[in-house]
Amino acid sequence: MDTTANIRKIALGRPVFDREEAEATAKIFNAQWVLNGPEVRRFEEEFKKYIGSSQATAVNSCTAAMHLALASLGLKAGDEVLLPSFNFIAAGLAVCQARLKPVFVEVNPRTGNLDTGKLKKMVAKSTKVKAIQVLHYAEYPPDLDSVLQIARKHVQRVTEDTAQAMGTGYAGKKIGVHTDAACFSFGPLKMICSGGMGGMVTSDHKDLVEKINSLRSYGMDKSMWDRRESQRPWIYSVTELGHNFRMSDFQAAAGIVQMKKLDQFIARRKKIASFYDQALSRQSRIDMFHPESKSEPVPLYYVIKILDKTGSLRDKLALFLIEHGIGASVHWDPPLHLHPLFRCYGYAPGDFPLTEELSKMTLSLPLHPGMSDEDAEYIVGKIDEFFQQGL
């Protein structure tokens, strides 16, 4: 029996900071610019070098990044965007906030990403679909080749929610260069953390990037930083219905330091994930997701499937782990089409049976570079205990 003193506290994920981030951000207190200034430009440079994209635009969250990526495509209000229903709510919000219509797609339960066979059929039968917004679930990219092939033939435009995919590769290149625009997150549970929030859009399309740059700064043709040395720096012209989605230099300074540690973070995550792979393979009620053949995954959370379509076993295990100090969570239940917000589009239970089943089976286990080997062993031990007791 665990006593309170014996219970470890292991978060699902958490940022790992040290003196370096503290010193880098402390310097900004004495800087002339603290918002969308020189540190933000440096962060953008470092980021695009790492990803291999020609452009990177920093914003204050991935939700903002997805909104701006879609808004930059030049679509008409009400045009349809296909996206998986098995998804984080931000993906659906971004579509609506860009005044577009979300149209959900069934999941491929092997990868947790959209089913490209169903995507192809949906795209072929609708003339209103103008873009696809793909998700990278945990470490698993979708079948991007098929998505791009479908897009080339029908809709042209593809954006990506890469909040969970920093460092992951596909077909020999880092995720972030394959589509029109990819949107990253630097929130507290992500691969790197720029303070509390932060996001980045990468793109190789100059026209999209110019629009995204303008939209993040109220729709101005030039940001304050870009105007600082002009003759009349107070003059700007507003061409777009913009937002204030700018990143602060405090966030960027932390992000730059985190980028330096990224390889180390990734190595540690991979080591813990391979321990889980091995240790959990002996559990007959646990199944794994499977990466697409061309992908080179980097794990974020450790996602597994509990083989019970009702969700009862998954919920019991999650609650048992939480009771023992383990930050297990579920990504995601319910799926997007069952949120009341999207009811106005006519969605109902049963519309996407595989998505609904997967939402009841998936479970995310802690995985972050701050975890020790003993933490991972403790988690696996508790999972063994749960199944041995037939709980």
Ligand SMILES: Cc1ncc(COP(=O)(O)O)c(C=O)c1O
């Ligand atoms: C898949 C996915 N997309 C989007 C987001 C939103 O990111 P942010 O919090 O930076 O807006 C998250 C955050 O958890 C996410 O996991």
